[in-house]
Amino acid sequence: MPKRVDHAERRTEIARALVRAAGRQGLHAVGMRDVAAEAGVSLRLVQYYFESKEKLLLFGLRHLADRFGERVAARVRAAGDDPGPRAVIEALLMAALPVDEESRLFHHLYTSYAVLSVTDEALAAQPFIKDPDAAETTLAGLLRQAADTGLLRAGTDIHAEAVGLLAMSAGLGTSVLVGQRDADSAKAVLRYHLDRIFRG
Amino acid sequence: MPKRVDHAERRTEIARALVRAAGRQGLHAVGMRDVAAEAGVSLRLVQYYFESKEKLLLFGLRHLADRFGERVAARVRAAGDDPGPRAVIEALLMAALPVDEESRLFHHLYTSYAVLSVTDEALAAQPFIKDPDAAETTLAGLLRQAADTGLLRAGTDIHAEAVGLLAMSAGLGTSVLVGQRDADSAKAVLRYHLDRIFRG
């Protein structure tokens, strides 16, 4: 039949253009025409691959979440061959901080989506925003593993620590993003709290 | 000369309409006409009191920050006649959580402004977003006071704890806002971490 173009790949390409444009102008200010121009295609093509803007936004969010997942996994892998729980946890939490351009972009857009989800029920229904965070389960699992190996201080509430650390990491990330704090200071705070949990 | 209307009060009134409309539709979706309708005045009047939309947004942010400051102060006052540092700190941190409609609104819009400030330098220059948080100084002061009275565990890094607690409170607030977590669970996590810092 037609020119045989890989739809999935093309959609991803357009989603990447959306992310780039949104990083420059802010998600609220990016229109279909901006995405088309950024991707170097015609407006009609963007409409063809995503019937509506809402579909494009939803796909963009999924794309972003996927890329973030890969990023975290890569960081964890890079933490060493057989890293202890502490190193894995540190890699996990640090990966969420906006230290370089890519993570800044991610944090910026993910927060944009979160804000939109407050008033947009289609976005709010997306699992990345709605579900009890998968990161929480992962982190709690790592902490339990550390506790079972006797690495943690006695009396540590694993669930409360997991939730608290994730919230802290997210909050620190936001303050770094808006320029209230620099990345190194945020890292130092996170490390202090890990030192506090793991017995010296 | 003219009808002698209190400008400051009228501007505040319009800013409150902005906040209400933004809470309903999202800050990104609210226009001058929405603000005018919400305030029950003509579009021209909104333009008259704020020459441009940007000025309106800036004033709205200041208004929001002021209201939040008052809210926190009220909560702290309500904490008791001569409350200990622990009670004051708890009131401080809890006040930031989106537990009722007013605090949800505040958290929602403040986050919206934070996102906008990433790509809007006029917003980024606003002290509420740019400055080293005043809350951090306050909280650190309270913690120091507690430490001097021997209420804290030994080896507590006051600065790291202050920064961490604030970031955690903000992060928890966001996850409550987007429906990832309920307010009670967020409160419980915060209390756990206060218990951890204050010696039992």
Added chain:
DNA sequence: ACGAAAATGGTACGGCTGTATCATAAAAAA
């Protein structure tokens, strides 16, 4: 009273938005 300044209303303009329509180029299947 009168004029001037302040406050308010009505409305129009240019530009941008997302979407729909019409047309056509490309390529695989027959």
Added chain:
DNA sequence: TTTTTTATGATACAGCCGTACCATTTTCGT
């Protein structure tokens, strides 16, 4: 080669946006 489906392009439309302009009412200083 013809047909048929997919992919792409150009353009138009209705609606909303922030802003500007023109007019008018209101009220205070003189």
